[in-house]
Amino acid sequence: MRRRDPKALEEFFEAFFDRVFRLVYRLLGDRTLAEDAAQEVFLKIHRGAHLLDPKRDPGPWVTAIATNVCRDFWRSGAYRMSHVAVPLDDTPGLKESLPSRGLNPEGEAIASERTRIVREAILMLREPLREVLILREYEGLEYEEIAAMTGLNEAAVRKRYSRALGEMGKFLKKAGL
Amino acid sequence: MSERMEDVRNGDEERARRALADLPEPRADAAFRARLKEDFVSGAIEVRGTREARERARRPVVRFPSAGRRGPAGIWAAVAVAAAASFVLLAGTLNQGHRWWVAGARGDGVVLVNGQPITIADRTALDRAIVPGAEIEIPAGAEIDLCSDGILGMQLTDGADLTVPPTPHRWFDRRSELHIRKGEVRFTTGSQFPGSHLQIHTPDAAVEIVGTTFAVIAQTNGTCVCVLEGVAKVGRLVNEKGADMEPIPGGHLRFVYRDARTPSALDDMRPWERGLLAQFRESMKPWLMADYKGGKDDD
Numbered sequence: 001m002r003r004r005d006p007k008a009l010e011e012f013f014e015a016f017f018d019r020v021f022r023l024v025y026r027l028l029g030d031r032t033l034a035e036d037a038a039q040e041v042f043l044k045i046h047r048g049a050h051l052l053d054p055k056r057d058p059g060p061w062v063t064a065i066a067t068n069v070c071r072d073f074w075r076s077g078a079y080r081m082s083h084v085a086v087p088l089d090d091t092p093g094l095k096e097s098l099p100s101r102g103l104n105p106e107g108e109a110i111a112s113e114r115t116r117i118v119r120e121a122i123l124m125l126r127e128p129l130r131e132v133l134i135l136r137e138y139e140g141l142e143y144e145e146i147a148a149m150t151g152l153n154e155a156a157v158r159k160r161y162s163r164a165l166g167e168m169g170k171f172l173k174k175a176g177l
Numbered sequence: 178m179s180e181r182m183e184d185v186r187n188g189d190e191e192r193a194r195r196a197l198a199d200l201p202e203p204r205a206d207a208a209f210r211a212r213l214k215e216d217f218v219s220g221a222i223e224v225r226g227t228r229e230a231r232e233r234a235r236r237p238v239v240r241f242p243s244a245g246r247r248g249p250a251g252i253w254a255a256v257a258v259a260a261a262a263s264f265v266l267l268a269g270t271l272n273q274g275h276r277w278w279v280a281g282a283r284g285d286g287v288v289l290v291n292g293q294p295i296t297i298a299d300r301t302a303l304d305r306a307i308v309p310g311a312e313i314e315i316p317a318g319a320e321i322d323l324c325s326d327g328i329l330g331m332q333l334t335d336g337a338d339l340t341v342p343p344t345p346h347r348w349f350d351r352r353s354e355l356h357i358r359k360g361e362v363r364f365t366t367g368s369q370f371p372g373s374h375l376q377i378h379t380p381d382a383a384v385e386i387v388g389t390t391f392a393v394i395a396q397t398n399g400t401c402v403c404v405l406e407g408v409a410k411v412g413r414l415v416n417e418k419g420a421d422m423e424p425i426p427g428g429h430l431r432f433v434y435r436d437a438r439t440p441s442a443l444d445d446m447r448p449w450e451r452g453l454l455a456q457f458r459e460s461m462k463p464w465l466m467a468d469y470k471g472g473k474d475d476d
Contacts, residue, residue, distance in 0.1 A: 009218045017210060025203040035209050042217045048292025064287050064294035071286065071317035075336050118196045128318070137197050151285035151296040151319070162190065169189025172196055 001058075002050050009049075012058075013042070019059075019139075020066050026134045027070040029123040040069045063139060064149055067131065074127045114177060121171040129164035136161050275344060279303045280324040280464060284335065286316030297321070309343040315360065322461065327369035330461035336360040345373035352376065357395045365390040365458045366407075367465030376419075382433035382440075383419030385410040389427070390458045392450060399434040403446045405454040413440060 001008040020041050025034035044065050052058055122130060131150065135141045143161070147154045216222040279300050287294040290306040290313050297303075297319045307313060307323065315321060315337045323331045325344035333339070337360030345353045354376045364375075366389060377384040377393055382400035384393055389407025393400065402411045404425045411431045412422035425431050425443065428451070432441040 004220065006218050010214070013214050013217050017205070017214070021205040021210075022203050025205075031206075034203070035205070038205070039213055039222070042213060043222050044289070044292055046217060046220070046222050051291060051293055061294060065289070065292075068287055068289060068294075068314065068316050072314075072336055075317050114196075115200060118200050121193070121196065133197075137194070148296060149287060149294075151287060151298050165190035165193040166187070168193035168196070169187075169191070172192050173189060177192070177196060 002052055002054065004046070004049050009046075012045070016045075016058075016062050017042075020062060023063065023066050023134065023139060024070055026122070026138060027067070027127075027131065028073055029119065033073055037066070037069050037073055041066045044069070060145070060149065063135070063141075067135070067149065070131075071127070117172065117175045117177055121168045121175070124171055125164050125167060129160050129167065132157055132160040133164035133168070275326040275328060277307055277309070277323045277325055277341060277344060279307065279321060280330070280461065281322035282320070284316075284319035286319045288316060288319065288321065289314040307341055309341055311341045312339075313341055314338045322457075324461060324464045325367075326464050327367045328373070328465070329367060329370060329375070330365045330457070330465055332363040332457045334361045334363070337362050342375075345370065345375065354378070357393055359395045359397075361392060361394040363390075363392040363454055363457045365454075365461050365465065367461075378414055378417070379433075381414055381435045383412050383414045383422065385419065385422065390454055392454055397435075399432055401430055401432045403430040403450045403454065404428070405446070405451060405458065411440070 001012055017038070021034060021038050024037040024041065025031065028034050028037060041062070045062065048065075052061070122133070125133065132146055135146050135149070136143075141149070143154045143157045146152075146157045150157065152160075213222070282297050282300055282303060284297055287296055288303065289295075290303070290311050292312075293306065295302045295306060297316070303321070307321075313333065315333045315335055317335045319335050321333045323333065323341070328345055338358040339360075339362060340356050340358075342353045342355035352374045356378045358380065364386070366373075366375075366386070375386040377386070379393060379395040379400040381395070382393075382402065384391075384402055386407075386409050389409055390405040391407075391409050392403045392405075394403070402409060402425060404427050406427045408424050408426055410419070410422040411425050411433065412419045413433055414420070421440070423431070423440075428446055429443045430446050430450075431443060434440065
């Protein structure tokens with residue numbers, strides 16, 4: 001990987017692409033932005049490949065790059081413009097997930113509406129709260145790992161996580177979920 | 178996620194966690210995945226890259242002084258050359274400006290230095306990694322103050338992306354060049370700066386400084402240069418050189434557009450930027466001004 005050998009790069013891509021895409025999509029909430037962000041992440045990985053320590057797990061490095069790229073996107077005008085709402089037809093995985101649940105048309109409509117509301121609830125969180133929530137819930141990081149990644153102390157991470165869940169839960173309750 | 182139930186304290190939180198667990202996993206478009214994989218494996222991603230990367234490709238690399246001509250052959254000539262080389266080496270070493278050091282680091286997040294993540298709180302690691310030529314990216318919500326004692330202070334604000342320049346030398350070859358790829362960087366010069374020339378390039382603009390306090394803000398649609406004190410020359414960047422350079426006096430700004438439009442006329446600086454620059458100028462005085470009375474304070 002450090003010598004950018006094509007085989008090693010391919011293995012690295014296969015190992016990390018889905019994880020990177022899921023993370024940036026969840027943080028940004030928009031497919032087009034997530035594709036731009038994923039591309040940016042892999043460009044940075046390619047450029048920094050020679051700095052990788054083969055004895056260490058590259059996972060935290062990749063996650064840190066992806067998180068930083070998303071932070072940059074959050075500051076951009078393009079993100080703010082697209083941050084109004086998530087269209088229903090832009091919900092990745094939804095179509096694939098519905099048939100497997102064996103729902104009837106009415107059930108499918110309810111499920112898609114529920115998914116839309118949950119996505120809205122995530123996106124209404126301020127970015128620092130959303131970041132901690134996604135890293136903990138979906139990336140499975142411990143508080144101390146998130147603290148190391150964000151530069152916060154562990155207590156602040158716990159507080160943000162709790163606030164994120166609380167705010168999201170209240171939003172869902174109001175929406176009838 | 179059941180192992181994390183200890184986190185849950187009330188009904189709202191539990192409701193949120195259940196909803197998160199039920200959400201379908203995002204999947205990338207197969208064609209996008211295949212294209213990105215091909216670019217990544219082949220290295221074409223470095224050429225094609227992202228829009229931002231293409232802008233980066235336009236940047237000039239930090240210039241270093243070119244090597245001098247060699248003397249004629251022969252023993253005496255060789256001795257003379259060796260002596261001259263020793264002198265040049267010694268003079269070059271003594272001529273070097275003070276190194277960059279981290280005078281302040283605020284906020285949270287991870288700074289990328291040459292692609293390596295360093296938390297903003299780890300000042301020792303930042304000090305070690307931030308050297309001339311290092312590519313540095315400041316995360317949102319963070320700020321770093323860099324100082325070269327007596328010469329120059331730079332405040333890298335959140336989202337800034339730049340290559341750290343060499344510090345201006347002490348006696349000769351006092352030119353330094355810096356490229357800001359994006360974001361806002363504030364500058365203030367010290368009492369040893371006069372006689373030096375700092376050139377700053379953004380994707381759109383060229384700025385020439387001979388001693389002043391100012392900010393360069395590289396945005397998506399152009400670059401804004403705000404001058405608090407002194408004078409800065411600002412113009413469009415054409416073929417990696419400044420064109421139509423015009424002096425911007427203290428208290429004013431000029432905007433250089435990314436498209437072919439003529440740069441804006443002089444305008445008054447915005448009050449908030451004036452305040453931020455004045456604050457930065459004051460905070461750096463202990464290390465930049467020879468006549469400053471007072472000791473070093475940490476931020």
